[in-house]
Amino acid sequence: MSESIAAVVLRAAELIARGLPRKAIELLQPALVVNPLHGEAWCRLAAAYLDAGEPDPALNAAKRALVLDGDPVWAQRLTALALSELGRHPEAVVAARECARRKPGDWRCQVVLAEVLANSPEGPREAVEVAREAAHLAPAEARAFQVLGDAALRVRDWGTAERAYRTALRLDPDADDVRANLATVRSKRGGAPIPPPSGEALHAAHVLVWPALSRLAALLVAGGLVLLLAGMPKPTPLLGAFSGLLVVACLVVVGLLLLKARRGVRRALLRLPAHRPKVAIVATMFWLSAVILAGWSVALLVGATTMQPLVVAWLCALIGGAVVVLGGGR
Structure with missing residues (x-):
């Protein structure tokens, strides 16, 4: 007993x-x-x-x-x-x-x-x-x-x-x-701000975030290219729905990343761009691409027929994807 x-x-x-x-x-x-x-x-x-x-x-x-x-x-x-x-x-x-x-x-x-x-x-x-x-x-x-x-x-x-x-x-x-x-x-x-996350937390955040950035690069670059080909010569509201699904998929990737991270690493993720320039560039480009895609999706659903926002969004994604590929997660 x-x-x-x-x-x-x-x-x-x-x-x-x-x-x-x-x-x-x-x-x-x-x-x-x-x-x-x-x-x-x-x-x-x-x-x-x-x-x-x-x-x-x-x-x-x-x-x-x-x-x-x-x-x-x-x-x-x-x-x-x-x-x-x-x-x-x-x-x-x-x-x-x-x-x-x-x-x-x-x-x-x-x-x-x-x-x-x-x-x-x-x-x-x-x-x-x-x-x-x-x-x-x-x-x-x-x-x-x-x-x-x-x-x-x-x-x-x-x-x-x-x-x-x-x-x-x-x-x-x-x-x-x-x-x-x-x-x-x-x-x-009235002192200085709270100290930044430790080097170990930043390293763990970087190791965790780079695969997620690679997945986002694949989604935005490949998905944007498919949308470009499908939208010629004139996009339809149905294409806007597919573009919206692409944005939702990107949000799912980001959400899974935050759920997977521990508390200390999650805080480090939010401050990682200030300490890793490549992460800052990629995050900025992907954020711009997703925002433009979301706006273009809404515009198509209400009757717009322009392709220019999609081109800009795809170029932003391409720049971020190139940094991901060339950076190699180092």
Whole structure:
């Protein structure tokens, strides 16, 4: 049975990491009915309740874990966080200090103490110093620097907050909440814009976008040529419908690209043209071609008979396609 509960705990941890605390709770509750003495499972349940915004049952689960075999420091951290969420700040500070006393070299204890102090009425200043110690103990952990930035933000220490958030973003470029807080700090200071995406994110975006540009080149160049041949000597409204379908196909390619990209890479995609000139040229040409095609499609459907917009759209597509072919994705 111990293997079974261990597998449940592991699965619950995966669900919490994926942002599904409610499913983790539903998985753990029946397992704990059968195995009520499994301390780690109670800790996972407490963590899931905290992520779900339910501090009352989180506190109960953490207290159960405190009296069982397992990691008492983990249970102490969860207890402190639950008490803080419930507004019981003095008790939360006591629990967090006890956690830090038991394991002074554990950066997670220092992070929890900093969070609890930052939420208490008289602790924000001390929270900054405790968070500094957490960042010193764990220089490769984005969470430690995020908490330092949050604590500094509360006391309006803009310089410390900005440095901490920038370090956190360097360690975890996908942290949207950190990026938003950094923007807040910079707006308060009247500083420069948010740092650009990392080189790794830009490279990943470039690797992802070039095949999509190749597909767009094939659609617009080949499709435009077919439309040119079919539209001579005089285009018809039916041709406008086919031209509209070509524009829709291009939009589908772009949509699939955005769906495929992770959050950090998706942001890098939007800023990639500023860092990759060839991507900027190709994107501009294809955008012009698609816009002109869309306008020409509408014009044909309402009775126009001109071919000139199609020629311009095809030339734009041809220029972008040539850059794609010659660039080779490098």
